[in-house]
Amino acid sequence: MGHVYSIGIITLFFVFAAGACAGSFINAAAMRTVAEKKWWGNERSACDSCGKTLSAADLVPVVSYLALKGKCRYCKHPIKPRHFAAELISGAFTAALFWRWGFGPAFGMSLLVLWFSLFNSLTDIENGFIYDVWAISLGAAGLAARIAGGWPALLDGVLGGALGFGFIAVIILVSRGGMGWGDALLMLGIGGALGWKYCAFGLYAGFLFGGLVVVPLMLAKKLKRKDAIPLGPFLAAGSVVTLFVGNALILRYGALIGSRLGWPWG
Numbered sequence: 001m002g003h004v005y006s007i008g009i010i011t012l013f014f015v016f017a018a019g020a021c022a023g024s025f026i027n028a029a030a031m032r033t034v035a036e037k038k039w040w041g042n043e044r045s046a047c048d049s050c051g052k053t054l055s056a057a058d059l060v061p062v063v064s065y066l067a068l069k070g071k072c073r074y075c076k077h078p079i080k081p082r083h084f085a086a087e088l089i090s091g092a093f094t095a096a097l098f099w100r101w102g103f104g105p106a107f108g109m110s111l112l113v114l115w116f117s118l119f120n121s122l123t124d125i126e127n128g129f130i131y132d133v134w135a136i137s138l139g140a141a142g143l144a145a146r147i148a149g150g151w152p153a154l155l156d157g158v159l160g161g162a163l164g165f166g167f168i169a170v171i172i173l174v175s176r177g178g179m180g181w182g183d184a185l186l187m188l189g190i191g192g193a194l195g196w197k198y199c200a201f202g203l204y205a206g207f208l209f210g211g212l213v214v215v216p217l218m219l220a221k222k223l224k225r226k227d228a229i230p231l232g233p234f235l236a237a238g239s240v241v242t243l244f245v246g247n248a249l250i251l252r253y254g255a256l257i258g259s260r261l262g263w264p265w266g
C-alpha cells in the first residue's frame with residue numbers, strides 16, 4: 001500500500017472529485033426513487049425549502065455545501081447534511097479504494113460495491129426500504145463483471161450471493177423480526193460482487209458495527225426491541241471495510257476457509 005507517492009496527490013484528487021460527483025448523483029437518484037420520481041426528466045435540482053432552481057455553482061459536490069456554510073443561497077434554509085455526507089463519503093472511499101487497489105478489476109468491483117451499497121443505504125435510511133431491484137442489480141452487475149475472471153470467479157460470486165442471502169434468511173426465519181428481506185437481498189447483491197470469502201467477513205463486520213451501535217442504544221433505553229433500525233447501512237459498511245482489510249484478515253485467520261482469495265482480489 002506504499003504506492004501513494006507513485007499514484008500522486010493530483011491523481012488522488014481527481015479520483016476523489018469523480019467519486020464525489022458519483023455520490024451526488026447517487027444521492028439524488030436515491031431521493032428521487034424514494035419520492036417515486038423519475039431519475040431523468042426536465043426537472044432541475046431545486047432548493048427543498050424555497051423551491052428556487054439551483055445553479056451550477058450551487059451544485060458542485062462537497063465544495064458548494066462548504067462555501068454556502070450548509071445553507072441555501074437564496075432563502076438561507078439549512079441544506080440537509082445528507083447531501084454533503086453522501087458526496088464526501090463517496091469521494092473519500094473512492095479515493096481510498098483507488099489507493100488500496102490501483103487501477104484494475106479489483107478497483108472496479110470495489111466501486112460497484114461502494115456505490116450500490118451507498119444507494120441502498122440511503123433509501124434504507126430515508127424510508128426504511130431497500131429496493132429489491134437495486135439490491136439485485138448489484139449482484140447482477142457483480143456476476144457480469146466476474147465473467148472476466150473466468151468460471152472460478154463466477155462460481156465464487158454465486159456462492160457469495162447464496163451465503164449473503166442464506167445467512168440473513170436464516171436470521172429472519174429464526175428471529176421473526178429485526179431484519180427484513182430487503183437486508184437479505186442486499187447481501188445477495190453484495191455477496192455476488194464480493195465472492196463468498198469477502199462476503200463472510202463483510203457479514204461479520206456488518207453485524208459487529210450494528211451491535212456496536214444498537215446494543216449501547218438499547219442499554220441506554222433509547223431504543224426498544226421492537227424499534228425498526230435500518231440495518232442495511234451497517235451491512236454495507238462492513239462490506240466496504242472488507243474491501244480494505246479482507247486480504248490481510250483472510251491471510252491471517254483464513255486457515256479454515258483457505259487463504260486463496262481468487263479473482264479479482266488476488
Ligand SMILES: [Zn+2]
Nearest residue numbers: 047050072075
Ligand atoms: Zn432555498
